[in-house]
Amino acid sequence: MIDVAHLTKRYGRHTAVDDVSFRCEPGTVTGFLGPNGAGKSTTMRMICGLTPPSGGAATVGGRPYRELPNPGREVGVLLDASAQHAGRTGREALAVAAATMGVEHRRVAATLDLVGLNAVAAKRRVRAYSLGMRQRLGLAHALLGDPRVLILDEPANGLDPEGIFWMRGLLRDFADRGGTVLLSSHLLREVEAVADRLVVIGGGRIVAQGDKDELLAGG
Ligand code: ADP
Numbered sequence: 001m002i003d004v005a006h007l008t009k010r011y012g013r014h015t016a017v018d019d020v021s022f023r024c025e026p027g028t029v030t031g032f033l034g035p036n037g038a039g040k041s042t043t044m045r046m047i048c049g050l051t052p053p054s055g056g057a058a059t060v061g062g063r064p065y066r067e068l069p070n071p072g073r074e075v076g077v078l079l080d081a082s083a084q085h086a087g088r089t090g091r092e093a094l095a096v097a098a099a100t101m102g103v104e105h106r107r108v109a110a111t112l113d114l115v116g117l118n119a120v121a122a123k124r125r126v127r128a129y130s131l132g133m134r135q136r137l138g139l140a141h142a143l144l145g146d147p148r149v150l151i152l153d154e155p156a157n158g159l160d161p162e163g164i165f166w167m168r169g170l171l172r173d174f175a176d177r178g179g180t181v182l183l184s185s186h187l188l189r190e191v192e193a194v195a196d197r198l199v200v201i202g203g204g205r206i207v208a209q210g211d212k213d214e215l216l217a218g219g
């Protein structure tokens, strides 16, 4: 479960995130929707303890992210797929992450299979990956520790239609097995097919939130 309560972030006189509150429950996919610059990444970075809030607080499974005993195994995070380990191969990058998290090495190959990065892609250096492949590798990082919660910032960026369709199935499956998913996008069509709930943000403020079908029916 993710609980976001009155999160606020100011950069100088600019308020990037303004009193944002929402919850994500187990068994659901929450689509976090808003145009570029709306405050999605900043909110997600605050949830993951990477950006200190100016106000408010967030917990994951009842605790601030940074106080989780083993955050990598409890919460899978994909924040910026372009920022990964450019000089390593995908397999090396995951192996390092597995060692850091205390995850069995055999999960590395299993997770690469799960995200569709086969032996060829796993042996290529990450700097030679397309953005779509980086997203798949980022998702592999997120899934490596077999977490109960996924926090994914624009994971569909750079994926082709087949990749988007595939990821939808994976996230639906994850939630149907009791997982909690927070998934951001600037495109309604990327979240509407998979999300149960929508949280819509614009200019740093929540403009709507609730059950997806009710929200979309209400226009
Ligand atoms: P989104 O993820 O929805 O595209 P962001 O959270 O990245 O939006 O950005 C929200 C707002 O905060 C934007 O106006 C952005 O320019 C601003 N912002 C984000 N990070 C910083 C920063 N480190 N310093 C100053 N302004 C920032």
Ligand code: ADP
Pocket: 116, 117, 118, 119, 120, 121, 130, 131, 132, 133, 136, 158, 159, 160, 163
């Ligand atoms: P996109 O095509 O939008 O960049 P994809 O993740 O679907 O995103 O694929 C990225 C590229 O990498 C594609 O050109 C695809 O042919 C290639 N690719 C995808 N998966 C593999 C794989 N398992 N092994 C080798 N190449 C792959």
